[in-house]
Amino acid sequence: MEVIKTKIEGVVILEPKLFKDERGYFFESFSQREFEQKVAPIRFVQDNESKSSYGVLRGLHFQNPPFAQSKLVRVVVGEVLDVAVDIRKNSPTFGQYVSCLLTAENHRQFFLPQGMAHGFVVLSQTAIFQYKCDNFYNPQSEGAIAWNDPQLNIDWQIDPKNVILSEKDKKHPLLSELKSEF
Numbered sequence: 001m002e003v004i005k006t007k008i009e010g011v012v013i014l015e016p017k018l019f020k021d022e023r024g025y026f027f028e029s030f031s032q033r034e035f036e037q038k039v040a041p042i043r044f045v046q047d048n049e050s051k052s053s054y055g056v057l058r059g060l061h062f063q064n065p066p067f068a069q070s071k072l073v074r075v076v077v078g079e080v081l082d083v084a085v086d087i088r089k090n091s092p093t094f095g096q097y098v099s100c101l102l103t104a105e106n107h108r109q110f111f112l113p114q115g116m117a118h119g120f121v122v123l124s125q126t127a128i129f130q131y132k133c134d135n136f137y138n139p140q141s142e143g144a145i146a147w148n149d150p151q152l153n154i155d156w157q158i159d160p161k162n163v164i165l166s167e168k169d170k171k172h173p174l175l176s177e178l179k180s181e182f
Helices: 032-040
Strands: 004-005 012-015 019-021 024-027 046-053 055-062 071-077 079-086 095-103 109-112 116-122 127-134 142-144
Touching: 012 079, 024 095, 046 142, 055 079, 071 079, 079 109, 095 109, 116 127
Parallel strands: none
Antiparallel strands: 004 012, 012 109, 019 024, 046 127, 055 116, 055 142, 071 109, 071 127, 079 095, 079 116
């Protein structure tokens, strides 16, 4: 596994070593030992999966402490643009974002430590998105910021008129209104 650092401390892109032949391919999608050696000590406790169609944008979500979550995300079918926004108030990159194209073909994974707001938009006809979390979901600890916050100015690589949001995701506050505990 190759680890690619980003401009936000702790946010990394992981590229697995693929073994291909005439039958197809094989790769190790997760190794606790290698992850801890190359990225960070972690104990994942929950795996999640979603299926979405073109234009669906989920985010920008986070969990407040003590239920904050680190996430290791990947796409097994389709293509998404995945985004991490630093919401750690004392971070030199507070309010900045990093994006990563995750596809079934590139097999990349994106690791987001606690203190990141997370979202993704589907760029293919459909996508199946999987992620591991190091803490259990707690509805009372939910937090979010608006996907289209002008301060963030995220390039979602899709025309905003094609974005499909849940009713909940249409109502999130701006970063400047954020009341997170990070």
